Amino acid sequence: MRRSGRAALSVLCSSAVLLTASACGSGGDSSASGGDENTITWWHNSNNEPGKGYYEQVAKDFESDNPGVNVEVVAMAHEDMVDKLAAAFQSGDVPDVYMERGGGELADHVEAGLVRDLSEDAAEEIEKIGGSVAGWQVDDKTYALPFSVGVVGFWYNTELFEQAGITAPPTTMEELASTVETLKGAGITPASVGAGDKWPAAHYWYYTALRSCSEDVLTDAVTSLDFSDPCFVEAGEELETFIGTEPFNPGFLTTPAQEGATSASGLLATGQVAMELAGHWEPGVMQGLTEDGQGLGANTGWFPFPAVEGGDGDPEAALGGGDAWAVAQEAPDKAVDLVKYLLSDEVQQGFAENDMGLPTNPAAGDSVSDPALAQLLEVRNAAPFVQLYFDTAFGTSVGNAMNDAVALLFAGQATPQDIVDETQEAADQEK
Amino acid sequence: MTSPVTAAPEGTDPGAAVTRRAEARRVTPRSGAGKRRQRLEIAIFVAPALALMAVFVVYPVYSAARMSLYRWKGFGPLVDFVGLRNYVRVLTDDVFTDAVVHNFIIVFASILVQLPLGLALALLLNRRIRGRGLLRTIIFVPYVLAEVIAGVVWFQMLQPRTGLLETILGSVGIPVPEQGFLGTPDLALATVFVVLTWKYLGLAVLLFLAGLQGVPDELHEAAQLDGASWWQVQRRIAIPLIAPTIRTWCFLSMIGSLQLFDMVWILTGGGPANATTTMATYLISQGTQGGNFGIAGAASVVLFLIGFVMAVAYQFLVLRRDTKEDA
Numbered sequence: 001m002r003r004s005g006r007a008a009l010s011v012l013c014s015s016a017v018l019l020t021a022s023a024c025g026s027g028g029d030s031s032a033s034g035g036d037e038n039t040i041t042w043w044h045n046s047n048n049e050p051g052k053g054y055y056e057q058v059a060k061d062f063e064s065d066n067p068g069v070n071v072e073v074v075a076m077a078h079e080d081m082v083d084k085l086a087a088a089f090q091s092g093d094v095p096d097v098y099m100e101r102g103g104g105e106l107a108d109h110v111e112a113g114l115v116r117d118l119s120e121d122a123a124e125e126i127e128k129i130g131g132s133v134a135g136w137q138v139d140d141k142t143y144a145l146p147f148s149v150g151v152v153g154f155w156y157n158t159e160l161f162e163q164a165g166i167t168a169p170p171t172t173m174e175e176l177a178s179t180v181e182t183l184k185g186a187g188i189t190p191a192s193v194g195a196g197d198k199w200p201a202a203h204y205w206y207y208t209a210l211r212s213c214s215e216d217v218l219t220d221a222v223t224s225l226d227f228s229d230p231c232f233v234e235a236g237e238e239l240e241t242f243i244g245t246e247p248f249n250p251g252f253l254t255t256p257a258q259e260g261a262t263s264a265s266g267l268l269a270t271g272q273v274a275m276e277l278a279g280h281w282e283p284g285v286m287q288g289l290t291e292d293g294q295g296l297g298a299n300t301g302w303f304p305f306p307a308v309e310g311g312d313g314d315p316e317a318a319l320g321g322g323d324a325w326a327v328a329q330e331a332p333d334k335a336v337d338l339v340k341y342l343l344s345d346e347v348q349q350g351f352a353e354n355d356m357g358l359p360t361n362p363a364a365g366d367s368v369s370d371p372a373l374a375q376l377l378e379v380r381n382a383a384p385f386v387q388l389y390f391d392t393a394f395g396t397s398v399g400n401a402m403n404d405a406v407a408l409l410f411a412g413q414a415t416p417q418d419i420v421d422e423t424q425e426a427a428d429q430e431k
Numbered sequence: 432m433t434s435p436v437t438a439a440p441e442g443t444d445p446g447a448a449v450t451r452r453a454e455a456r457r458v459t460p461r462s463g464a465g466k467r468r469q470r471l472e473i474a475i476f477v478a479p480a481l482a483l484m485a486v487f488v489v490y491p492v493y494s495a496a497r498m499s500l501y502r503w504k505g506f507g508p509l510v511d512f513v514g515l516r517n518y519v520r521v522l523t524d525d526v527f528t529d530a531v532v533h534n535f536i537i538v539f540a541s542i543l544v545q546l547p548l549g550l551a552l553a554l555l556l557n558r559r560i561r562g563r564g565l566l567r568t569i570i571f572v573p574y575v576l577a578e579v580i581a582g583v584v585w586f587q588m589l590q591p592r593t594g595l596l597e598t599i600l601g602s603v604g605i606p607v608p609e610q611g612f613l614g615t616p617d618l619a620l621a622t623v624f625v626v627l628t629w630k631y632l633g634l635a636v637l638l639f640l641a642g643l644q645g646v647p648d649e650l651h652e653a654a655q656l657d658g659a660s661w662w663q664v665q666r667r668i669a670i671p672l673i674a675p676t677i678r679t680w681c682f683l684s685m686i687g688s689l690q691l692f693d694m695v696w697i698l699t700g701g702g703p704a705n706a707t708t709t710m711a712t713y714l715i716s717q718g719t720q721g722g723n724f725g726i727a728g729a730a731s732v733v734l735f736l737i738g739f740v741m742a743v744a745y746q747f748l749v750l751r752r753d754t755k756e757d758a
Contacts, residue, residue, distance in 0.1 A: 086505060089506035089507075090505055090506050092506075108504050108506075111507070112506050112507030113507070114506065114507070195702075195703075196699070196702055250609060250610055250611055250614065251611035251614030252610075253610065253614045253616075253702055253704065254611075254613045254614050254619075254698075254703050255614075256700075262587065262590050262593065395722070396504075396720070397504070400716070400721035400722070400723075401721070404526075404705075404716075407702065407704070408705070412704075413704045
């Protein structure tokens, strides 16, 4: 009963926000988590070492720099955190500092009055981070500070490529198709994809769309939710041709992305397939899926998604995404200081040294020790723009419909036009 | 909290009669204080169950029904009232209608396959054969196994190329589908059903066996004296006598099939190409994954109504016979 009482209170609070456009709880209301002004709750998903210990140390350092402030750090497994955050948003009892993935999801949270505008309070940090902040801006205001932004590309097994006699990774879709043929000729399954989880399959479409559509069309689509440009259909046709080369592991339609040795990542990590389209997290995931904890080790290679001939997109543009620290609307001011501290040169350097991700603070760029991550960092920094994963950018509702349709294309049960139609239909519900 | 039973005027309400009868059984039927105490007792014993029911059944049903009338993303107040639009979307969505069809395929396949199979096994295991205890255990173990663990084990066994099943089938020359059993849209639902049968057959056998033990030995003996064969005894005596058990099992199986979620979620996640979606997987993928809580709410109300109508109809048409016999 206590819970529903609280939910009712937060509903009242939220309607108050809508009516008066003033922050609820400004009068010392204690419905915000943590209670008093000097306690900050901080949720993160680095629940393994070294990340977990590092963040504990960071919290201690912050406490000693700010006497009287108490930081309650809660480390959770990623999936747990996502579930708990969803529940927190429902109840309105959001942790003071938490992770936002940006895009449409963040825009929804902003609209519901749950996230604090950091544009002025953290102006210095925002300027330092630069272009990466774009994914966390709504109406030119910045609501979260990205601390790790990575890009998606093909991770491959250099040994298997060598074995098949492939000397250079493909740079165009045609070359990718012939790479697939060569690998198959050598008796190697070319690629794995976790189409069972849908988003790994959808990443292929995001990328062919990124290569087929110009930056303007994509940027425009995010705000107008209009997918009528023919480049979106071309993207699907390009992908359909690639799927036609049958590059994927048997049973890929129900293969999960990352769980266990038979997942898409597991198949790459154990040398069952030669490549997989995945994000910057892949080496870490593969390490967790091999007994020696090495993943592909020295055989880890990476190449960017190939260019689409005749496409309007920049072949250097990258698909990516990341995590940002956000502050709850009702959090104490000290929480903003904590987030600023988390983006400081010092903390970001430590973050990079521990290979916890791809830091956004340029001062930390040189501290990344993992060669694969260091290579990605270069690609990211050289990219003319980083397109946020479409499902995040368009919000969960549209993104989910889009991912479902792409998964159907992989199963041969949808056409390129269907992807656009399904996405447009879901998007029209948003308008 | 007062119980409705005691609120009724004396003598007119059958509930009061029950109360009085219960009271009569007590050592000293005292007036006033005793009665009050008894009301209190009823209240105390019933309250926890009612409270749990209210919190975990009534409130969720109410909140899902309310949610289904709004467009809601899972946070913030319910403000975007859309009337019945979510229902229209759900009922015209091919994925949902296919899911309903899948649910009903499972409902009927379960009864058509598991009932004869379970009955046959129960009749067999009711005979005095060697290793009966062991066989009973083997059949019942899958049911006791945690659903998730069983699901993960089957998922690994069904993996194409590396899976155990494919190795076994391959070694005896049975061709296996290129994409594996779970990865082929035409085979996925049947495969899921086979796993479900393996998992839940134990319950059917257990219930039927318990029913069969209740059949008096004298009847068997009398029939045998009359020269009835084993098969005749089973068909004319044992099975008719455990009919109430069979009807109850059918009911449980039906409800379970309508709510089917965990095994499907683990084995296929509703895929490939929506070939194995059920109403429950649909509402999870729309709700928590797609952020369309209104649509998920509408789907869950539809699921509730289908389940409710079927349960009431079954109660009315089939199970009523059993309760009548009792009375």
